[in-house]
Amino acid sequence: MTEPSTTTDRWAIKIEYDGTGFVGWQRQNNGVSVQQLIEDAAAKLVGNHPVPSITAGRTDAGVHACGQVIQLDFPLPSTLDARQIRDGITHHLKPHRVVVLEAARPAPDWNARFSATWRSYRYTILNRPSRPALAEGQVWHIRRPLDAAKMHEAARHLLGQHDFSSFRASSCQANSPLRTLDLLTVRRDGQFIIVDTKARSFLHHQVRNMVGSLQMVGYGAWPPEKMAEILAACDRRKAGPTAPPDGLCFMNVGYEPDPFQPLS
């Protein structure tokens, strides 16, 4: 499914969803997955023929997306255009909180996973005494005041190429713990602490594990320099807890060239 195909009509779609209540991207037997919803909705556009999908990156249960990119291989012959793909799949996704934002026919050798040159994520913390009402399910609620400037200082120690074993889930299936972190910033926006990050790829739970350590710095349990020490230890037990999925959002994926062109 990853090589150019002459027997299918390959499409790239960009999707947004609220991950609350889903088991994550990947199909599983124990609940509703986003993959299952997308593939089923796409199949309805073509007489219920199967439409296999590949994602630029998986998401865990409860994680959200506002720019996850998916590859769909429709059966030939196909006469669908970008607007029909976008609006048709979105229609069949009702009443779920999953929509298609964009659709594009990519270059023949494009692959949602292997052609991606970067992925970006945002992690949002609600930092105030009272639990979230409006943002329920979409933030990590931390009562203790966090120092965003100190968290940002700590984050700088993780930039660049490192062995990220200290921030890697035991379930991670990547061949190597080496990753190159291109962006990791922390800023306060009112009651929210916003963590933005970008890399060619991430290890499993890497973002949530980095945030779990950054919040330790944020409330003063650790100095910012501790982050370099944790990284050097290459030991998951030295780092902070895994931040909950609620605050995480898969923001965007980079391709060169970008298959997505503006649609009205």
Added chain:
Amino acid sequence: MTEPSTTTDRWAIKIEYDGTGFVGWQRQNNGVSVQQLIEDAAAKLVGNHPVPSITAGRTDAGVHACGQVIQLDFPLPSTLDARQIRDGITHHLKPHRVVVLEAARPAPDWNARFSATWRSYRYTILNRPSRPALAEGQVWHIRRPLDAAKMHEAARHLLGQHDFSSFRASSCQANSPLRTLDLLTVRRDGQFIIVDTKARSFLHHQVRNMVGSLQMVGYGAWPPEKMAEILAACDRRKAGPTAPPDGLCFMNVGYEPDPFQPLS
């Protein structure tokens, strides 16, 4: 209930809620109101004695708040402090998406409604082809591209003191249609159009009715100058439709002095 009382312990609280599924602020027989939830939660703090409330301004069904101010009159003798009020009511509001953000003991003659010197609201439009997923229930979804700059130009015609009859609900109970609009701005933030407004007070549905006309300008049906014409007509039928409640959020209320002091 509006005069200073020596028989009750008066508190000011600031609340946030997702209005989806509620009948609005005011108690009604046909569904769950925010007032009922707040009064019931407050009563639980004091052995289920009634705790009457007064709001700085009502909200309609489906409208949200992130800074609505409420007056609560607890029975004497009371030994509650601000943290107990905030956290205790918030606790008893579970599992509803309603929380207390702040609590303060105001000056003796303070009244949530009559002491307010301004109210501010934000209206959020999601302007893109696909329906909202992450922001479902918290935005007005408009597919047609809107020109925020033109909407902002139109908004300027409504600033100052005017007879706002053209933007007034037929159910409005205010004595006069005269209001002074201190702020009405429109800007784009990515896929969102943000309308911010502030006035001493608003007529019933005034914000939603103003937004309903601004979006007519936004998609080019009306020129910005039409707003002055609508205003001068003093006729609700000349203005645009009432925007749906989903996009509206009651942001904040002003008092001099402000009873709310930072709590940790």
